Amino acid sequence: MRALILGGTGEAREVAKLLVDDGWHVTSSLAGRVDNPKLPVGEVRIGGFGGPAGLVQWLIANGVEVVIDATHPFAERISVSASEATRATGIPLIALHRPAWTPVARDRWLPVHSMQEAAELVARDFHHIFLTIGRQQLEPFSHDPHNLYVIRTVEPPQVPLPARHRLIQSRGPFTVEDEKKLMRDNQIDCVVTKNSGGQMTQAKLDAARELGIPVVMVERPKLPAVSHEAHTAAEVMEIIRAL
Missing domain, CATH: 3.40.50.720 (NAD(P)-binding Rossmann-like Domain)
Known part of the structure; x- marks a missing residue:
């Protein structure tokens, strides 16, 4: 069969x-x-x-x-x-x-329905943004000349990136402590992610919750x-x- x-x-x-x-x-x-x-x-x-x-x-x-x-x-x-x-x-x-992931107590999620909506929100309201959305949909964030973006991907991106960015090429899984250190070291004030669900990448959500950092959650x-x-x-x- x-x-x-x-x-x-x-x-x-x-x-x-x-x-x-x-x-x-x-x-x-x-x-x-x-x-x-x-x-x-x-x-x-x-x-x-x-x-x-x-x-x-x-x-x-x-x-x-x-x-x-x-x-x-x-x-x-x-x-x-x-x-x-x-x-x-x-x-x-x-x-x-x-x-899908669902918010729990002390989560500060900002749900959006598209990557374009996420890009507009973070450009307006945040300064040090952690992008954990893969490498395919980074282009909407490239139009922000002012804020700093920490971008983590497995493979190098092939699309335009923001003028101010730090690129981290790394493959998970990551621990909560790893994610908290990354967020503290880069003074992250917002995390952008897609609602992928699963345990593999949930540590970033746990870290953001513990640090009180808002998460812009792109819905499925x-x-x-x-x-x-x-x-x-x-x-x-x-x-x-x-x-």
Whole structure:
């Protein structure tokens, strides 16, 4: 039996292992935006499919029987393609959506709905801004000539950056103490992040809470509705067995 897993997340790797252990032929599709990514077990392909039509052709040619969308919560383009392609082919689609973060006591979150809105807010109200949003969506912040931006990415950005910035290339996970030291050393007065959810990068939120630093939280985009939704790899396996 053949499965396609979309995404290079930790949850995607966990599902791949469970399926391979269960005797499935698994292909994991990674976007290819990160050099030397952690690879899952099973077969791996890098790069896009060419939109929904290209994905339809690939699914049929490879005899895929189930698709698991375990992409990052902000990778909405591939989620839309997966929804359209599985609807066209009748192949079951399981969306593995890690739960979003929710604020707790003493959190000072400022929710926004786009990166442009976040850029306008921090340029107006803050001075030493910590950007932990990856490298793809930094351009909206490049128009601020006055404030200092501490930018942390895994790979070097390929887009315009703010005139005043410090670039940190580092791969997590990070501890709460690591994050607190970074924020103190750089006199951070605001953190900008996307509501990715998960434990991997939650330490920055805990550090900001302990230091009383506001967090500009970019909310998740609206994703296509699906018939089967899971929050853990184990739930994915339960749905597959039921199918």
